Amino acid sequence: MTLLAYPAPALTPVSATLGAAPGPVLPPAPAPRLTSTVAKEYVHRACHAEVFITGSEALGDTTFAVTAQWPRAHTFFSTPDGTRHDPMLAAETIRQAGLYLAHTRFGVPLDHKFMMWNLDYVTHVRRLSIGAMPTDLIIEATLVPQPRRIRSTVDFTLSAIIRRGPHLAATGEARFTTVPDTTYRRLRGARPESAPTPETAASETAVPGEPLPPARVGRLRPCDVVLTPTGTPGTWHLTPDPWHPILFDHAGDHIPGMVLLEAARQATNALTAPITVSPTAAATTFHRYAEHDAPTTITARHTPGADPDALITTVTGHQHGEPIFTTVLTGHPDQR
Structure with a gap:
């Protein structure tokens, strides 16, 4: 049996059949920018629902714009009357931002351990009210001073300014030291993880x-x-x-x-x-x-x-x- 191939007929644009000149070919519309939380491993969480960081953009060598989102309802971070975000969300968000930047911007391996020496925050209660949509945040994160590396150990302090739209919602600071897992095991001994x-x-x-x-x-x-x-x-x-x-x-x-x-x-x-x-x-x-x-x-x-x-x-x-x-x-x- 012989298969015969026939050329497809040429298609005439509708505009040509109507006597109008064909218009220019337009490029496809750009896809909308999609948003998701970052990988849970970057913020040392096991549950996706507990990840609040959504991304980051470098503004300089040690300055970053980190995006985050708080849910309108959370099973633990909540206030008794449910009308405002729990201020302690600011502390958890600063903690996550420090871990995320260390892994994604400074190349700290995911199996390294973190030691947190301090965690401070100040919130502005009027900016914590829960609205009709989840709360989107921009964190101006600055590493002060330049992260210090001693062999495979990194020591840095994160200073954070958390904004909700144009309004200041919180500020805070956290200091971290990262060490390889082998070093951490020597420090901690045989304790089960x-x-x-x-x-x-x-x-x-x-x-x-x-x-x-x-x-x-x-x-x-x-x-x-x-x-x-x-x-x-x-x-x-x-x-x-x-x-x-x-x-x-x-x-x-x-x-x-x-x-x-x-x-x-x-x-x-x-x-x-x-x-x-x-x-x-x-x-x-x-x-x-x-x-x-x-x-x-x-x-x-x-x-x-x-x-x-x-x-x-x-x-x-x-x-x-x-x-x-x-x-x-x-x-x-x-x-x-």
Whole structure:
């Protein structure tokens, strides 16, 4: 059987059949710029839903415009009345921006470990209201000073200005040191890189009594409470759920810094209950690792401040009598 190929008939433009000159051939319209969150590995998160960074653009050698988005509703970062973003979202966003820039702009390998020495933020409450759409942000991120490299170790401080449209929403700063995994293992020894199971945690760091009621610490759900009374006023046991999906998003050989910052928020609210306060600003220094298998005590006391409408609280955490972190938290009563 022979296949015969016939040429396709020439097509006459409709405009030619109507007597009009054919118009110029226009290039296709450019595709719209699409937005997604960055890879979760860049910000050390296991769950895609917990990634807030969406991209970045270099403005200079050490200055970047980082984009981010906050959801209108979050299962953990929330305020009691649900009308405003949790100010602690600013802290988490600054943390993520530092990790993201280290990996994508300075070439820090994904298997390197990060040590965070401090994390500070100040928010402007009027810019935290939740609108009809998710909140898009631009972070003016500056590395101060130039990241310092010693062999394979990088030490840098990130200064961040967070804008919501033209308005200033928050500012903050965080200092990081990155080290290879082999160096980190030497520093940390043979500690397993995972949180203890609930059964192990209960046997190693068991404390008497029940956690504080959620309303006492500015929370709505019992599972989010991280403090249990010690019997001493102003002092609590740190008792977070090691399987909490946000606080312990991924495996690690120590208690994350954001868990300690949450403990400072809850200790502040425990002091002021039944008045609930939002942590509009906080300055936190991490002195050493908070170990999973060591009892941790959280102590809080009010300290005087220049703003008569603000509550200044100094919160410290201790393990084996040694300080693991200190937070000076500024809170303002929630408007109901």
